[in-house]
Amino acid sequence: MEVLKIQDLKKIYVSPEGEKHLVIDVPQFVVEEQKQIALQGTSGCGKTTFLNLIAGILTATEGKIFLNGENISTMSEAKRDIVRANNIGYIFQTFNLLQGYTALENLMIAMSFGNHTVDQERAKNLLKKVGLEHRMHYVPAKLSIGQQQRVAVARALINKPKLVLADEPTGNLDAKHAQEALSLVRDICSENGAALLLVSHDVNILQKFDHLQQMQDINTASKTEGHE
């Protein structure tokens, strides 16, 4: 079954001068349940915009995005927020952890939105699983980069999402830690039955995936000059 299905998706930005820039043009894209897909793309090819459109953070100019069968492109912003909370886990390159909050609180806050119930025990267990048993009451500033990455992974998975989006999740890690982090993300996604859509430009990461696609193949806009 498809977790994500995209049809004729377009995102056009209008510059202050009124010039239109087509940054995303994806005629068709599908992510099957529990599948792990890597997208390769150079910097500025619209990877983050693409993920943000899927997450419902940005609204599409045209096209349809079906998440778990629901077309989020026609939904109100408030409804998209709920769908995002219920179905998507998002891992960022810079982790985007809430700085003033402990690792445990970061997870518990993530459990507060959508249809979830805040389950402190589950949050603790997941932090144990990612090796942060003794760091769960630390704020991000007191954690190493690798540990922050693990918190970000745990937070993305805490609500058992159907789809995990990872935007250069190992971009801030050295090669050794990057491989460890990738394994962690993939393993936990597998255990939770979540599909993974990871974007990266790091070939060492990308080569680990069976399903690797080029961003330029999906996003026809990135092949052109980016103007409409």
Add this chain to the structure above:
Amino acid sequence: MLRTIFIVVNRSLKQFALSTWITAVSIALAGGLLISIFLIQTQALAAFTGGSVGFDAVLGARGSQLQLVLNTVFHLETSPGNIPWSMYKTISKDKRVKLAIPYAVGDNYRGFRIVGTTDKIFTEFEYQVGKKLSVRRGRVFDSTRREAVIGSYVAKETGLKVGSIINPYHGFIFNENSKHEEEYVVTGILQSTNSPTDRIILIPIEGIFRMSGHVLRGAGQEYQAQANAEIDDKHKEVSAVMIKLHKNPLAGFQLQRLINKQGKVASFAWPINKVIADFFSKMAWITKILELIAYLVAIVAMASIVASLYNTMNERKREFAILRTLGARKNIIFSIIVIQSTMIAFIGSILSFIVAFVIMSLAKYITYTQTGVVLEVFQYNIALVWVPLGMVALGAVAGFIPAIKAYRTDIAKNLLPSS
């Protein structure tokens, strides 16, 4: 959800602790000021106009009735002048008058007024129903001797004890150079009455007549009392006669008409409470201005909430964007800011009771030392409820402006970097 909102609010209050406390204190000052103004206004009005002073009317020299009342009841202001002893005798015999007590003033002891009167002040006068002036130490004065009975506050402030010797000073304001030769022995200290009586010294009225340098003009020409010689009543004069009327609704009205409208020598201030109430109503603009100032302070305090929260919005954009990516709806972000501003206003409102307590304690001390009137630091007043609630409500409203800014936070723009 609610728990999370409070965790976020609590963390933010701590993160911006300095600005939180400064804003809360400004709200506390505004709230405390407002509460105090309403408490003082209500209590002062009640104390000066509603409280029992034990007398219904004051008979004194022709002039301002307010001055007469302030001078004799509250021992403030100067005396408007004297009236002949004969007027005292006449009014005391009037069927409508239950009790008439003469007051002769014009001297002080270290700023505390000396009131010359008769021993009826102890035996017949009731400052409240069923309560007569009584001494807590010593005894009342002997009208034929140079003896004094001092109020409880006078005793506390001057350290005078039973047996202490005092010399009166001429005038209402203490001046070391205007000391009278006569020495008076303190024979008693009054029980505290929480009234202006606590701040005076009572001596026999004959003592005022015979004080060195005092001149009596009761007969129209100046007369100075001679030692060991009786003073003819025609020379005597008094500053005022304190009057308690019989319970006849027409008594005061008739005497007022008789003395004020038909006579030309004296004023009959009746009823005492109305004289003061008229004064308060004339002075109502002062409390209006004070209220206005307090409202302006409240507005400034609310503006400080807006400014302090608004200034943190730029720092918190990323936090809001992250919360949004986690699924927080815009209205949750809005609620976080409104609840935060409400919490700041709530803390300020709690602190406003401390500010009000300090202001009221100072007001109580000043009012008591200056007038003898006792204010309660915290007496139930509806302002104790609506001021804090109003401040909290205003705090919530003040949060709307920064909340709208937070509501409009663009998620994608504030989640850097993008790839």
